[in-house]
Amino acid sequence: xxxxxxxxxxMDNPIYELEFGTFKQQNNGKSLLNxxxxxxxPFIINSxxxxxxDLQWKFNKNYFKNYDNFNNNFYKLSCxxxxxxxxxxxxxxxxxxxxxxxxxxxxxxxINELYVKxxxxxxxxxxxxxxxxxxxxxxxxVARKYL
Amino acid sequence: MSSKSYKSLSxxxxxxxxxxxxSEVFTLTYGSIVAQLCRxxxxxxxxxxxxxxxxxxGLRLVEEFFAKTGLGRCxxxxxxxxxxxxxxxxxxxxxxxxxxxxxxxxxQFSLILDDNPLTDFVExxxxxxxxxxxxxxNVLCGVLRGCLEMVQLDCDVYFVSDVLRGDPITEMxxxxxxxxKDEVPAGEE
Numbered sequence: 001x002x003x004x005x006x007x008x009x010x011m012d013n014p015i016y017e018l019e020f021g022t023f024k025q026q027n028n029g030k031s032l033l034n035x036x037x038x039x040x041x042p043f044i045i046n047s048x049x050x051x052x053x054d055l056q057w058k059f060n061k062n063y064f065k066n067y068d069n070f071n072n073n074f075y076k077l078s079c080x081x082x083x084x085x086x087x088x089x090x091x092x093x094x095x096x097x098x099x100x101x102x103x104x105x106x107x108x109x110x111i112n113e114l115y116v117k118x119x120x121x122x123x124x125x126x127x128x129x130x131x132x133x134x135x136x137x138x139x140x141x142v143a144r145k146y147l
Numbered sequence: 148m149s150s151k152s153y154k155s156l157s158x159x160x161x162x163x164x165x166x167x168x169x170s171e172v173f174t175l176t177y178g179s180i181v182a183q184l185c186r187x188x189x190x191x192x193x194x195x196x197x198x199x200x201x202x203x204x205g206l207r208l209v210e211e212f213f214a215k216t217g218l219g220r221c222x223x224x225x226x227x228x229x230x231x232x233x234x235x236x237x238x239x240x241x242x243x244x245x246x247x248x249x250x251x252x253x254x255q256f257s258l259i260l261d262d263n264p265l266t267d268f269v270e271x272x273x274x275x276x277x278x279x280x281x282x283x284x285n286v287l288c289g290v291l292r293g294c295l296e297m298v299q300l301d302c303d304v305y306f307v308s309d310v311l312r313g314d315p316i317t318e319m320x321x322x323x324x325x326x327x328k329d330e331v332p333a334g335e336e
Contacts, residue, residue, distance in 0.1 A: 120171070120174075120178075122179050122268075122269060124270075
């Protein structure tokens with residue numbers, strides 16, 4: 001099972017991306033997405049931004065579970081919208097055995113915390129690509145913990 | 148005064164006699180000053196500017212220091228080092244750096260900062276120059292130089308290493324050049 005995390009800035013610009021696989025059930029975190037899917041995913045995520053922009057004013061919340069899907073519901077998208085209008089989007093599969101619903105929510109909440117810490121760095125500017133290795137490592141650690 | 152009584156004195160001052168602010172406000176304020184300087188100047192110039200700012204802070208801060216502590220003259224440079232670490236740093240930053248690495252002649256020592264409130268959240272810019280040239284907390288060097296100059300100690304203060312740069316420890320070096328004499332103002336001899 002595979003995941004794809006994208007952090008999208010306020011100008012709909014991607015600032016961080018990561019593909020990874022599950023660590024549960026003796027998996028080693030390797031992504032099983034193939035080349036063709038990988039090329040497609042940025043488009044899927046970008047096209048889903050419109051949906052979020054509709055949803056964000058309709059509901060008084062900032063976590064949107066399974067708000068979009070592709071490949072006949074095989075892949076789903078969940079989004080955590082930060083208060084500064086950054087979008088943390090996770091593409092995932094739903095697996096009844098794993099019951100990973102709550103974990104996905106927890107995962108995105110923790111990514112938000114990591115993002116906030118990055119924002120507090122005086123040398124980082126809004127909408128700048130996140131190139132910090134420390135951030136990358138921490139995201140991977142959170143992924144290992146929850147997904 | 149023994150080092151133990153220094154500790155209880157500084158604990159008392161920290162608890163009862165100093166105004167405190169939220170540490171994130173403090174860290175972010177300093178951070179934005181440094182970040183803005185980095186946009187305007189080269190890293191070498193940023194170091195100098197921070198040191199100058201610190202120096203001007205130090206000249207004034209020493210008065211506050213004496214007003215709050217009521218301490219008298221230090222008996223030796225060793226004594227000075229204890230006061231700087233146990234009272235000075237404690238009172239203004241709530242940290243107590245370790246005094247170590249004395250030179251043979253007793254005129255140089257190092258302060259190891261285990262925890263530096265100025266650098267919370269900070270990661271230096273990725274370009275290689277920053278990690279080689281910028282001393283992010285250089286304002287501290289200026290503060291110490293300014294303070295010490297006001298008590299007739301002419302010192303050089305500089306950073307030797309910084310965890311921000313990837314070094315294992317943050318180390319400041321203090322070097323005593325000479326004792327300044329009380330000078331008579333010009334024209335009053």
